Amino acid sequence: RKEVEQDPGPFNVPEGATVAFNCTYSNSASQSFFWYRQDCRKEPKLLMSVYSSGNEDGRFTAQLNRASQYISLLIRDSKLSDSATYLCVANTNAGKSTFGDGTTLTVKP
Amino acid sequence: DAGITQSPRHKVTETGTPVTLRCHQTENHRYMYWYRQDPGHGLRLIHYSYGVKDTDKGEVSDGYSVSRSKTEDFLLTLESATSSQTSVYFCAISPDGYEQYFGPGTRLTVT
Numbered sequence: 001r002k003e004v005e006q007d008p009g010p011f012n013v014p015e016g017a018t019v020a021f022n023c024t025y026s027n028s029a030s031q032s033f034f035w036y037r038q039d040c041r042k043e044p045k046l047l048m049s050v051y052s053s054g055n056e057d058g059r060f061t062a063q064l065n066r067a068s069q070y071i072s073l074l075i076r077d078s079k080l081s082d083s084a085t086y087l088c089v090a091n092t093n094a095g096k097s098t099f100g101d102g103t104t105l106t107v108k109p
Numbered sequence: 110d111a112g113i114t115q116s117p118r119h120k121v122t123e124t125g126t127p128v129t130l131r132c133h134q135t136e137n138h139r140y141m142y143w144y145r146q147d148p149g150h151g152l153r154l155i156h157y158s159y160g161v162k163d164t165d166k167g168e169v170s171d172g173y174s175v176s177r178s179k180t181e182d183f184l185l186t187l188e189s190a191t192s193s194q195t196s197v198y199f200c201a202i203s204p205d206g207y208e209q210y211f212g213p214g215t216r217l218t219v220t
Contacts, residue, residue, distance in 0.1 A: 042213075043211035046208055091206070094206025097209065
């Protein structure tokens with residue numbers, strides 16, 4: 001079993017839809033969590049950190065459930081430009097990051 | 110965007126030859142990382158550095174070595190390249206070992 005697991009998708013949604021991705025982690029020592037976005041043949045880019053209290057950045061909301069060991073990313077009012085692969089990351093300590101394989105989102109007109 | 114560059118951006122080499130990839134940063138970040146990304150495997154950590162001359166192994170370190178003699182440079186060496194090392198290699202930097210900023214990647218093909 002992978003340490004960080006994501007549903008690979010693809011998720012195909014119309015513009016304006018709300019879509020949610022989940023990511024589970026198996027290492028209970030994981031301390032910090034992040035979501036990255038990766039466009040085709042490009043480098044990953046940090047989207048947002050995930051805090052225990054949940055956090056929001058515009059149309060994006062990230063949540064952490066430590067008891068169930070999963071993190072989620074909610075995208076509201078999807079735009080065409082949101083089409084990308086979304087990677088979740090769990091850190092056990094500084095320097096040790098484990099990436100999920102990513103969830104692919106395609107937003108269609 | 111974080112000041113991070115990788116060189117070369119593309120390389121084709123033959124099996125058995127040594128290859129060195131360079132990552133250069135202008136952010137003075139303490140942490141630097143090397144990942145490889147392959148279809149079906151996502152991003153996998155090869156090695157990382159938490160300071161000059163301080164490095165540690167990642168998940169897939171066999172066949173790779175690294176060196177960091179200056180804060181701004183982190184080198185990844187394949188001593189004797191194999192076809193299984195054909196991949197896209199990403200360097201990343203981080204001020205604190207958590208949020209990471211990635212370079213543009215190097216596409217390496219071993220024939």
